Amino acid sequence: AQSVTQLGSHVSVSEGALVLLRCNYSSSVPPYLFWYVQYPNQGLQLLLKYTSAATLVKGINGFEAEFKKSETSFHLTKPSAHMSDAAEYFCAVTHRNRDDKIIFGKGTRLHILP
């Protein structure tokens, strides 16, 4: 069975500082991994996804994530936080060779301090 753990339900960083949102997954087979962002009162939007090509994946809005099989991690980073990055971020995993049901983590709310 697959699962996703996001460490920290709330993360606060200062504007201009590094953003690091942690995600660890559990999967018995090679996974696909995703990060989604949800801005206030909006639906989820795909930030980036890992599908077994490059382990360092670049997404929208300057975010990137690195797939580390040895650590079963897929942490999301951004070098310099912007006020507009304040949102909730969800890590998700799905099975490569089965249906497209995605398992989501509980989410991390990112707060940007001025």
Added chain:
Amino acid sequence: GAGVSQSPSNKVTEKGKDVELRCDPISGHTALYWYRQSLGQGLEFLIYFQGNSAPDKSGLPSDRFSAERTGGSVSTLTIQRTQQEDSAVYLCASSLERARGRVAGDNEQFFGPGTRLTVL
């Protein structure tokens, strides 16, 4: 617009009443998903449609919940005899059918804005 739409955006109902939530997927998307987002609980998978059939209903929390999809397009999620614990945001997503020869799982899901259900 061309995105996933959901209606109503907000629904307030009394305990014990039935509610219907609607999802209009992106045109041409054959896969459709329903999720529930409760405060502090993340996203909970409810049901998945491929065309009009639902190969995975494993996430429906009780027999008060049902969903249907007609014409391979619009889907309706129905909650009967609503309870206060049903209060949540219900999200719908759609994606393209798995292309022939492609590996499953990499089709992006496009989400609607959700329906916020409040049961008093």
